[in-house]
Amino acid sequence: MEDLVDRLRLLRTPGIGPVTCRQLIARFGTPAAALAAVPDLARRGGGRAPTIRSRDDAEREIARVEKLGATWLALGQGLYPRLLAELEDAPPLLVAKGKLNLLDRQAVAIVGARNASAAACRFARGLAHDLGQHDLVVVSGLARGIDSAAHDGALETGTIAVIAGGIDVVYPPENEERQEALYERGLVLAEMPPGTEPRARHFPYRNRIIAGMASGTVVVEAAPRSGSLITARLAAEAGREVMAVPGSPLDPRAQGCNQLIRDGATLVQSAEDVIEAIRPFASQVRSAPVPFEAALEALNGDSDASALVEELLGPSPVPVDEIIRLSGAPSGAVQMALLELDLAGRLERHAGGRVSLRPA
Template sequence: MSELSEAERRDWLRLARTENVGPVTFDQLIQRFGTAGKALAALPELAQRGGRRIAIASEATVDKELARGAALGARLIAACEAAFPQALAALDPPPPILWARGRVEILDRPSVAIVGARVASAAGQRFARGLAAELGQSGQVIVSGLARGIDAAAHEGALTTGTVAVLGGGVDDVYPPEHRKLYDRIAEEGCVVSESEPGRTAVARDFPRRNRIISGLSRAVVVVEAELRSGSLITARLAGEQGREVLAVPGSPLDPRAKGTNDLIRQGAALCEGAEDVLRALEGLRGFREPDRGVYTGLPANDPGDALREAVAALLSPTPVSRDEIVRATGAAPPAVFAALVELSLAGRCDLLPGGMVTSG
């Protein structure tokens, strides 16, 4: 991993901001072409093969984003650069870029996420605040999402020891507005990060991506309070998929905010009654090291052909299926099938999902 030149970073951002280029498609394109510049040059032909034209992010668009980030004092870090958090770089695939405002160096310190209900009980907030403070004193950075309730309490407990706020909107999107003072302290003493461009206001579809970063930055995720349908449970699920430890705080069966956490314990999450439980879980990870992402070298960029591309498209449905299953069903070489999927994705005919899954577009 090495630093990109300014021109290479602009290409990297243009590719990340191009229509239909999500993290999986981005990763496949970089693996295939080696550089963002070469991938950008190939995009029109690839999308046309898939069945439509594509709107590539303009240089003016990325220049505006870079200027807005610079005005905030934020830093853009590409997934291939040494400053990119190692825990995120090891994800399959990593977010292509990350905007960071504050002390970027704490992103590589050992971290624990604390998440939970927005409409949290006073007892739940007190527990989250105290847990964050104790874990912070033990050397852990606390990661959360700046939301009301448990998130805010966790950040407050870790302000003096180190905390990271992951936002769904841009790094300047303070929500809820009453957290402005908390945000300012985190930006000064901790770090605020986001995949989204500065100036963007978060919408519903941004929060699953945010949750993936919260869990990805952390070695363990603690859920304090959560109803059965809760974004915190999504974060816990993502943490499990990423190989992170998942812990839950038990609660009264009479409180709807305990149903989600109690269900997590029922499904195998570790029980958390205090910092010692989290530290004990982390002790089992002693010596664990995130795998290296390696170097992007570029793979052959052959045209998979219309016949294979349409055969792959015919196998897709709204039900997620692994790319390996598509390979088996077609009997074609994996690189050719992956190339066909990228072209279909660029044309909006399929969605490439983390974990090697794919659905129809």
């Protein structure tokens, strides 16, 4: 309980996101030690210490989750999804409600257009059903259209919904009955606190969880620049299989999928195509993962490195690897310098492991 309170206080402190939270715990060993170190690190980064979330606030949120009949999943502990834990920006905490044993099985994500055609919904439902017959869990985002069809097809065999709001918030409203069914026969996961209404900015965060916990992502109808294509890109960046169902070139809803196939995504016409594509991931899901923290060099501070890192940064995002190369400093020293700037509110983290300085 104390560990969970400390993790939640750290995560809910303004300015501390998933990457920073994870690096702090990796550096200091425990959430409690990380909390104690935050004020000094922020000062070293040239800013004021953030207001750390109170213990009372954390305990109230924990009690609310328990009252809802949900449970917490902590990164690196218990049933936390193993493939998801490999992501650098994996959620430090998730709230789960439903059948937790579904997290032990290999998963495939099925995503697509909210305004999907009837034929595409039928295909997604059938594909999800067939994947379930092969002991695969179907993951999706509980949106209208393809997501809902995928959940319906796999409800009896195993499906997980990742939602953009709080665990107790139904969105879209017409999915209330479907979400209740998932609480009973499937599993619902949420990163946001209970009571949080989903906003546009929350959906990309949800999409990274969908892509991260699955061995591969199947896209069924997606317009160019759609959220489904963001999920596919995140899956590719995570080293997972990207698959797409081809569609008519006359239908704008198929343009995204056809482009994915042109760019190298696996063409899917049946469950067998999916099973063949994700076979290499099967052993990774069930074997014990190598903790992300074990791969990190010790995050040791270095005042010379801190000054050099700050000098190399500017308003334009650059990859962290480039900062390490140009500075010539050890990776751990660069990561610590970035951590200090982040806690001081002076660093902006971007997709793809890029960082920049916030405008003064």
